[in-house]
Amino acid sequence: MKKPHPLPLSRRERGGGQRQKKGLLVVVSAASGAGKSTLCRRLMRHRKNLIFSVSVTTRLPRPGEKDGEDYFFVSEAAFQAMRGRKELVEWAKVHDHFYGTPKHFLDRMRAQGKDVLLDLDVQGALAVKKHFPEAVLIFIRTPKFSDLERRLRSRSSETEAEIRRRLQTARRELRFAHRYDYQVINDEIPKAEKRLDKILKIETNKHK
Numbered sequence: 745m746k747k748p749h750p751l752p753l754s755r756r757e758r759g760g761g762q763r764q765k766k767g768l769l770v771v772v773s774a775a776s777g778a779g780k781s782t783l784c785r786r787l788m789r790h791r792k793n794l795i796f797s798v799s800v801t802t803r804l805p806r807p808g809e810k811d812g813e814d815y816f817f818v819s820e821a822a823f824q825a826m827r828g829r830k831e832l833v834e835w836a837k838v839h840d841h842f843y844g845t846p847k848h849f850l851d852r853m854r855a856q857g858k859d860v861l862l863d864l865d866v867q868g869a870l871a872v873k874k875h876f877p878e879a880v881l882i883f884i885r886t887p888k889f890s891d892l893e894r895r896l897r898s899r900s901s902e903t904e905a906e907i908r909r910r911l912q913t914a915r916r917e918l919r920f921a922h923r924y925d926y927q928v929i930n931d932e933i934p935k936a937e938k939r940l941d942k943i944l945k946i947e948t949n950k951h952k
C-alpha cells in the first residue's frame with residue numbers, strides 16, 4: 745500500500761514563527777602580521793551587532809592586552825578543567841599555548857540574534873565549520889608572503905625565533921586557505937575592511 749503523503753509542517757513546527765533568528769557565526773583566520781586584529785576591531789566599531797568571541801588561552805598577556813577583552817588568561821589547569829567539562833566548542837595548541845572557544849557565550853549571543861566574530865587558527869576554524877556548517881569562514885592574507893615578514897618585524901613585539909616560528913605556521917596555514925568560504929587580501933586596511941563588510945552584508949541577506 746502506498747504510504748500517505750505527510751502533511752507539510754507548519755511554520756511553528758519547523759521552528760519558524762516568532763523565534764529569534766540566530767546571528768551569523770563569522771570566523772576569521774590569518775597569519776600573525778596580516779592585520780587581522782586591526783581589521784576585526786574596525787569592523788566591530790561599525791557593525792554594532794557584531795560581538796567578539798573572547799577565547800581562553802594559557803599564554804601570558806602581551807603589553808596592553810586586557811583579561812576578558814582580548815582573552816581570558818587562564819592557567820593550564822583551569823584550561824584543562826574547562827575542556828574536561830566540555831565547555832569549549834573547539835580548542836587548539838598554537839605556538840606552545842592552548843587556546844579555546846567558550847561555548848556558553850557563543851550560544852547565548854547567537855540566541856539573542858547577535859553576529860559573533862571569532863579569531864581562530866586554521867584548526868579551530870575548520871572545527872567550528874564541522875560543528876556549525878552555517879559558519880562563514882574568512883581567510884585574510886597579505887598580497888605577498890614577504891609582506892608578512894616585513895609587518896612582523898616592524899611591530900617588534902616578538903623575538904627572532906618567535907618570528908621564524910610564526911612565519912613557518914603561516915606557510916602551513918596558507919595551504920588551508922582554499923577551504924575557507926572567502927579570502928580577503930589586506931593590501932590597505934580601509935579597502936580590506938570594506939571587503940569584509942560586504943561579505944557580512946551578503947551573508948546576512950542570505951539568511952533573511
Ligand code: 5GP
Pocket residue numbers: 773774776799800803834835836838843844845863864865866867868869
Ligand atoms: P595570538 O597569541 O597571536 O593572540 O594568537 C595565536 C593564534 O591563536 C592566532 O592564529 C589566533 O587566531 C589563534 N586563536 C586565538 N584564539 C583561539 C581559539 O579560541 N581557538 C583556536 N583554535 N585558535 C585561537
